[in-house]
Amino acid sequence: MGTVTTSDGTTIFYKDWGPRDGRPIVFHHGWPLSADDWDNQMLFFLAHGYRVIAHDRRGHGRSSQSATGHEMDTYAADVAALTDALDLQGAVHIGHSTGGGEVAHYVARAKPGRVAKAVLVAAVPPVMVKSESNPGGTPIEVFDGFRAALAANRAQFYTEVPSGPFYGFNREGAEVSQGLIDNWWRQGMMGAANAHYECIKAFSETDFTEDLKQIGVPVLVAHGTDDQVVPYPDAAPLSAQLLKHGTLRSYEGYPHGMLSTHPEVLNPDLLEFVKS
Numbered sequence: 001m002g003t004v005t006t007s008d009g010t011t012i013f014y015k016d017w018g019p020r021d022g023r024p025i026v027f028h029h030g031w032p033l034s035a036d037d038w039d040n041q042m043l044f045f046l047a048h049g050y051r052v053i054a055h056d057r058r059g060h061g062r063s064s065q066s067a068t069g070h071e072m073d074t075y076a077a078d079v080a081a082l083t084d085a086l087d088l089q090g091a092v093h094i095g096h097s098t099g100g101g102e103v104a105h106y107v108a109r110a111k112p113g114r115v116a117k118a119v120l121v122a123a124v125p126p127v128m129v130k131s132e133s134n135p136g137g138t139p140i141e142v143f144d145g146f147r148a149a150l151a152a153n154r155a156q157f158y159t160e161v162p163s164g165p166f167y168g169f170n171r172e173g174a175e176v177s178q179g180l181i182d183n184w185w186r187q188g189m190m191g192a193a194n195a196h197y198e199c200i201k202a203f204s205e206t207d208f209t210e211d212l213k214q215i216g217v218p219v220l221v222a223h224g225t226d227d228q229v230v231p232y233p234d235a236a237p238l239s240a241q242l243l244k245h246g247t248l249r250s251y252e253g254y255p256h257g258m259l260s261t262h263p264e265v266l267n268p269d270l271l272e273f274v275k276s
Contacts, residue, residue: 004085006058012078013057017042018084022051024091025274026083028099029054030122031203032158032196033187034061037096041259044267046244050065050274053091055082056213057102059195061187070198072206076106081113092274094119096259097230098203101125104239108211120257122227125208125239127185136234142199143204150197158188165228168255180260211244220273221247224254239259247273 015035025045027038035054041117042052056063058069059079070076079102083091093115096102100123107118130137135193149157162184165178178184188196188242223236240248249269251258259266 004055004082006078007150008066008067008082009064009216010058010066010078010267011064012082013015013054014082015042016053018046018051018053019049020047022158023274024053024086025089026079026088026091026093027052027054028102029057029060030080030097030099031199032060032191033056033184035116036061036183036187037145040263041094041267041270042173044263045271045274046269048101051232053082053086053088055079056191057099057195057199059199060191062190065195067194070195070203072101073107075102075202075217076109079106079155080193083110089113090116090121094121094270095123096121098124098199099181101203101206101208104208104211104215107146110213112177115217117218117220117274118149119273120121120236120239121222121259121266122224122230123221123235123239124203125212125235126242127207127209128204128230128234134234135233138204138234140204143151143200144170144247146200150193150200154193154196155185155189158185162257165256167257168226168228168259170228171226171255177261180257188257208239209242212246216244218244218273220249220253222247222249222269224251224256224258226253227256227258229256 034056100120162181169176221240240246
């Protein structure tokens with residue numbers, strides 16, 4: 001574990017496990033979580049001989065609670081600072097939800113040789129918010145509601161999200177894991193309220209269309225059809241169509257947090273893509 005200091009003085013916390021000569025896999029977490037959300041996948045790939053790296057986005061987890069920079073351009077620049085510091089070559093970048101947007105934004109701008117493949121899991125691209133050009137998107141009023149709930153009582157909001165739509169625990173017959181709910185709350189409350197508030201705009205309103213078009217490496221787009229946070233029809237199929245070398249893999253009935261609810265299915269699929 002270590003830290004990298006960015007050009008504006010922000011400290012980015014990261015984990016770096018496994019052999020230095022192992023193929024690097026970099027994990028990008030969702031809102032409002034931290035690198036800890038990837039524990040299952042990091043242990044899985046570590047056991048298969050990979051070098052696994054995950055960072056806390058600025059304002060999240062153990063990274064600096066910075067006053068500025070809570071938008072995709074800076075998020076991608078922070079990732080570039082990390083990959084430069086570690087001199088990662090031929091890495092696979094895997095992003096979940098907001099982290100998927102971060103991956104798309106970074107990979108489209110990465111230095112030659114830095115990235116070999118990418119994976120977008122239940123990711124926010126191409127763009128979430130509803131507009132004339134994105135009629136199937138989520139109305140802005142939904143994200144305004146997120147902001148209002150966060151500002152009013154962040155601790156309660158961070159209980160309701162994982163207890164309900166994030167893991168699909170509000171669905172009839174769902175096997176509820178209190179541990180996942182508690183760990184989501186723990187990770188969320190570690191971060192800064194201002195960063196989380198501003199990140200809602202970043203993940204919901206950033207248009208990643210041009211990023212997706214520019215990416216030249218193979219990209220796996222994985223998404224659950226019962227995603228209540230990033231609805232499937234307006235996300236994964238559209239992203240796969242925009243990518244030069246995109247592969248769409250759909251998971252029938254899986255929720256937004258499917259990496260945590262179904263790791264026994266997702267992890268081998270990720271490994272297959274990485275090795276292919």
